[in-house]
Amino acid sequence: xxxxxxxxxxxxxxxxxxxxxxxxxxxxxxxxxxxxxxxxxxxxxxxxxxxxxxxxxxxxxxxxxxxxxxxxxxxxxxxxxxxxxxxxxxxxxxxxxxxxxxxxxxxxxxxxxxxxxxxxxxxxxxxxxxxxxxxxxxxxxxxxxxxxxxxxxxxxxxxxxxxxxxxxxxxxxxxxxxxxxxxxxxxxxxxxxxxxxxxxxxxxxxxxxxxxx
Numbered sequence: 626x627x628x629x630x631x632x633x634x635x636x637x638x639x640x641x642x643x644x645x646x647x648x649x650x651x652x653x654x655x656x657x658x659x660x661x662x663x664x665x666x667x668x669x670x671x672x673x674x675x676x677x678x679x680x681x682x683x684x685x686x687x688x689x690x691x692x693x694x695x696x697x698x699x700x701x702x703x704x705x706x707x708x709x710x711x712x713x714x715x716x717x718x719x720x721x722x723x724x725x726x727x728x729x730x731x732x733x734x735x736x737x738x739x740x741x742x743x744x745x746x747x748x749x750x751x752x753x754x755x756x757x758x759x760x761x762x763x764x765x766x767x768x769x770x771x772x773x774x775x776x777x778x779x780x781x782x783x784x785x786x787x788x789x790x791x792x793x794x795x796x797x798x799x800x801x802x803x804x805x806x807x808x809x810x811x812x813x814x815x816x817x818x819x820x821x822x823x824x825x826x827x828x829x830x831x832x833x834x835x836x837x838x
Contacts, residue, residue, distance in 0.1 A: 629795070629829035634702050634732040634822065636710055638811065641721040645686045648675040656716050659707060667695040681741045682709055703818035714811050722807040725814050726800045727776075727821050731829045733793040735784075735836060740764070740791045744784060747793075766793075773824065774817055776801045780828070795832065797825040 653659045667678035683694045693710040695702040699709040741761050748765035763790045764784040776799040799821045
């Protein structure tokens, strides 16, 4: 059976107002987040936004949000995010944080020549609206949401075309609105990275299994 591909994993933090200019190269080095020679050619530091590229992570920050994307083997992403992003958040305790989210994007390959049939089998329910989509070229997706492990999990599935073939994109967002102890709560969410990733993998495996029947 074909295995789903994990194409992206990120942690996104929102705030009423970030100050990107604080995140200077000196700031990253002084706080032990990166070394002096860790900044790659894609790094941009300006008063309006900061983009950091290293061999371990990519970071993008504007006045509205901060996005952290670990790089390398997926098995190391959780530890890297907890340690590196965790340290960044702890050094910005007075920032008016509002929410944090863990995001995973998976790609499921569809069987060539059976794309519509596969998606119909996986997603077409009993609602009468589906009778309007009986054509072989019909495509299906879904939006699902529930509480999971102290977060709100949102799953969006959409058929996509890439590299001459069709696939199913499954985007997971594990969201947590922050309360009176935002830094402590965010650090708690970061400890759930591995669990959230494995749960997303489980759901993708189930969808892949249904499509491959």
